[in-house]
Amino acid sequence: MLMGIALGVGLAVMRLSPNPLVAGSSALYIWFFRGTPVLVQLLFWNFISALYPEISIGIPFGPDVISGDANELITPFAAAILGLGLNQGAYQAEIVRAGVLSVDEGQTDAAQALGMTRLQTMRRIVLPQALRVIIPPTGNEVISMLKTSALVSVIAYPELLYSAQLIYAVNFKQIPLLLVVCIWYLVVTTILSIGQYYIERRFGRSSASAPPPTPMQRIRRGLAIRHARIPDVPGASGDRR
Amino acid sequence: MSGPAVKAEDVHKRFGRLDVLNGISLEVQPGQVVCLVGPSGSGKTTFLRCINHLERIDAGRLWVDGELVGYRDDGDKLHELRESDVARKRAQIGMVFQRFNLFPHMTALGNVIEAPLRVKKQPREQAVQRATALLERVGLGDKLGAYPAQLSGGMQQRVAIARALAMDPKLILFDEPTSALDPELVGEVLDTMRGLAADGMTMVVVTHEMGFAREVGDVLVFMDDGVVVESGPPRELIANPRHERTKAFLSKVL
Numbered sequence: 202m203l204m205g206i207a208l209g210v211g212l213a214v215m216r217l218s219p220n221p222l223v224a225g226s227s228a229l230y231i232w233f234f235r236g237t238p239v240l241v242q243l244l245f246w247n248f249i250s251a252l253y254p255e256i257s258i259g260i261p262f263g264p265d266v267i268s269g270d271a272n273e274l275i276t277p278f279a280a281a282i283l284g285l286g287l288n289q290g291a292y293q294a295e296i297v298r299a300g301v302l303s304v305d306e307g308q309t310d311a312a313q314a315l316g317m318t319r320l321q322t323m324r325r326i327v328l329p330q331a332l333r334v335i336i337p338p339t340g341n342e343v344i345s346m347l348k349t350s351a352l353v354s355v356i357a358y359p360e361l362l363y364s365a366q367l368i369y370a371v372n373f374k375q376i377p378l379l380l381v382v383c384i385w386y387l388v389v390t391t392i393l394s395i396g397q398y399y400i401e402r403r404f405g406r407s408s409a410s411a412p413p414p415t416p417m418q419r420i421r422r423g424l425a426i427r428h429a430r431i432p433d434v435p436g437a438s439g440d441r442r
Numbered sequence: 443m444s445g446p447a448v449k450a451e452d453v454h455k456r457f458g459r460l461d462v463l464n465g466i467s468l469e470v471q472p473g474q475v476v477c478l479v480g481p482s483g484s485g486k487t488t489f490l491r492c493i494n495h496l497e498r499i500d501a502g503r504l505w506v507d508g509e510l511v512g513y514r515d516d517g518d519k520l521h522e523l524r525e526s527d528v529a530r531k532r533a534q535i536g537m538v539f540q541r542f543n544l545f546p547h548m549t550a551l552g553n554v555i556e557a558p559l560r561v562k563k564q565p566r567e568q569a570v571q572r573a574t575a576l577l578e579r580v581g582l583g584d585k586l587g588a589y590p591a592q593l594s595g596g597m598q599q600r601v602a603i604a605r606a607l608a609m610d611p612k613l614i615l616f617d618e619p620t621s622a623l624d625p626e627l628v629g630e631v632l633d634t635m636r637g638l639a640a641d642g643m644t645m646v647v648v649t650h651e652m653g654f655a656r657e658v659g660d661v662l663v664f665m666d667d668g669v670v671v672e673s674g675p676p677r678e679l680i681a682n683p684r685h686e687r688t689k690a691f692l693s694k695v696l
Contacts, residue, residue, distance in 0.1 A: 316533025
């Protein structure tokens with residue numbers, strides 16, 4: 202997911218570049234990775250060793266930095282990360298692009314009038330403001346990614362679903378185990394949603410003069426009011442609304 | 443500084459099929475306050491944005507401080523400058539916008555120190571010191587930590603002026619700086635601008651404030667349909683306009 206987000210930001214900035222070559226290559230990437238099923242991409246990365254038995258990263262026509270047998274290098278885990286990350290990058294790019302487009306053009310004008318370069322403007326002025334628009338759909342994507350990780354079971358990487366399958370293949374308790382899987386997914390998505398709430402609060406700071414109270418603060422305040430309530434005051438309950 | 447601060451020669455600009463500027467020629471001398479007036483859609487704002495290359499001109503020549511804006515002259519061919527060169531030149535020209543365009547995620551102080559830190563690479567301490575002095579000068583010494591949303595329109599515009607000043611510009615462009623303000627807030631911004639003019643800052647001001655133009659302006663330029671209809675000392679021009687279009691416009695705004 203982190204890889205997806207980083208890739209997404211890079212791709213979005215590229216796509217909005219005035220340079221047609223840069224924007225075009227980003228558009229091509231998004232077109233390809235968004236246009237093919239993630240399941241196919243996962244299987245592709247898993248079986249990449251059939252195409253390139255040996256993989257090396259290095260300076261072209263120079264010495265290799267890393268090289269090795271593709272079967273060892275692309276483990277099911279690496280294939281899962283590559284497949285999900287590269288695919289996520291394409292979606293995230295569009296989310297970031299939407300966020301960037303939502304920022305008032307006057308902001309770019311002002312930053313450029315001050316002599317800031319395009320990259321400085323992006324990093325210091327536009328992206329921080331775009332975050333407010335980017336975060337909610339990104340939260341969506343994080344959760345959806347968590348569930349998409351169940352797809353990884355097809356390349357025999359023991360994530361949650363595949364582990365459960367392994368167990369019920371032995372003890373035949375399919376339904377109970379699938380329920381356990383659901384509960385675990387719910388637990389993790391709940392934690393992620395709470396995280397998202399606090400992140401949004403932090404970045405919403407400058408728009409409102411005071412941020413709304415968190416649920417915890419509200420509960421505490423509610424308790425305090427209950428303690429302070431004086432019984433038998435006429436109209437007390439009516440005035441409260 | 444010798445020669446004109448800004449010199450425009452037959453500047454043209456079009457948006458698609460709409461001709462916005464149809465050959466603007468004018469000069470701004472160092473230390474002058476030039477006020478551009480005219481009906482809406484006459485190209486005042488577009489011309490202002492051309493001066494710091496926020497808009498690219500389609501024909502003609504435009505110099506700021508003796509240097510071509512946005513282009514390099516290679517004999518008879520013009521080459522557009524690289525982005526970093528354009529940015530470097532823009533850093534010497536301040537701009538104040540109609541809708542302030544403060545950075546809402548930064549405090550007043552943050553807004554003012556941003557460009558000195560990032561563009562001029564000033565040490566933080568020095569930038570903060572200077573920004574504090576500038577904000578005090580525009581009367582906001584007690585609002586350093588306030589976010590733009592917590593300030594009134596007039597205060598925001600004064601922060602924007604301080605932000606422009608922080609880059610020590612040779613020239614400041616004002617794009618209808620008081621048009622988005624409530625009437626009672628206009629005065630404080632005009633006072634700040636009056637102070638700058640008194641200090642000898644070169645200013646090009648697009649405005650509807652005829653009072654300000656008459657009192658502070660050295661030259662009043664009347665524009666219509668993308669051309670300069672007439673220009674001259676403000677008092678004279680307002681008292682005795684020669685062109686029909688100027689008369690028609692002045693009769694509406696005065």
